Amino acid sequence: MTAEEMITVAKDNGITTLTLNQPENRNSLSMAMLQALSDQLEERAGDAETRVVVLAASGRVFCAGHDLKEIRGQLDSHQFQLDLFNLCSKVMQQIVNLPKPVIARVAGVATAAGCQLVASCDLAVAADTARFATPGVNIGLFCSTPMVALSRNVSRKHAMEMLLTGEMVSAHRAEQIGLVNRVVDEQALDETVHHLAATIASKSGHTLQIGKEAFYQQLEMGLTEAYDFTSEVMAKNMQAADAQEGICAFLDKRKPDWKDK
Known part of the structure; x- marks a missing residue:
């Protein structure tokens, strides 16, 4: 086979x-x-x-x-x-x-x-x-x-x-x-x-990738280290086009147009 x-x-x-x-x-x-x-x-x-x-x-x-x-x-x-x-x-x-x-x-x-x-x-x-x-x-x-x-x-x-x-x-x-x-x-x-x-x-592929990677990484950390790490991840995520599009779409009450970046 x-x-x-x-x-x-x-x-x-x-x-x-x-x-x-x-x-x-x-x-x-x-x-x-x-x-x-x-x-x-x-x-x-x-x-x-x-x-x-x-x-x-x-x-x-x-x-x-x-x-x-x-x-x-x-x-x-x-x-x-x-x-x-x-x-x-x-x-x-x-x-x-x-x-x-x-x-x-x-x-x-x-x-x-x-x-x-x-x-x-x-x-x-x-x-x-x-x-x-x-x-x-x-x-x-x-x-x-x-x-x-x-x-x-x-x-x-x-x-x-x-x-x-x-x-x-x-x-x-x-x-x-x-x-x-x-x-x-x-x-x-x-x-x-x-x-x-x-x-x-149906979600942003870029966001899914960020989240999955961060999930497994923070599991291996202590509490303080995990919060420091994920705070940095979220701040970086916020600069992504999809995050900005998602926030605007939510506030404008429309469906987001993901670009996966």
Whole structure:
């Protein structure tokens, strides 16, 4: 299967949907799948037509994590394992650093690195049939890299419970602990995701980029440093053409004309 077949691309009014398309392999994050996803994310970063990225999957499994069959064939190769986890970590960071918001559309099961993929996205909408787990502990391989994204989205005790037990978490429980934003009936999933993506895509792309970047940067700072940093960000943002247009449009009671600058 080619990279283009592994991940299909659809564009609609500023929304680009990237669909993991190996349902026969449970959309596992093989080296080839990770590289294809990395390439797509790199392309989206520079794509002026894309304002929002939706990450979806075909079949009944969103993503089962790493390809254990591929790993079993390389059990004696530390270099392969290191390359695999480094590439996976790169992809997760590409999602966080992408200058466009990323929404996970989750139908089915997301486990291990698949759960990490959901946690790495800026937003996540799940069907009520979706389930989540970090089950590495069950096979003697603790989900250490998925832990990075998981622990930055849910509280420590909830993250530790998932990591230590390896048990499945329902979609509604995932919403309760902050792993996903919304849970909807499976028939309403596409409509809900599209409405959310379209709402975000209607904003200034320049402003979205500023806000997303600042959000993740300030999370790593102390309170005073974060306020100093974001004050500077807002002052700089205020000089942008879109900010000035937005303020004038609001006061004039008209729709803003974004220039994305």
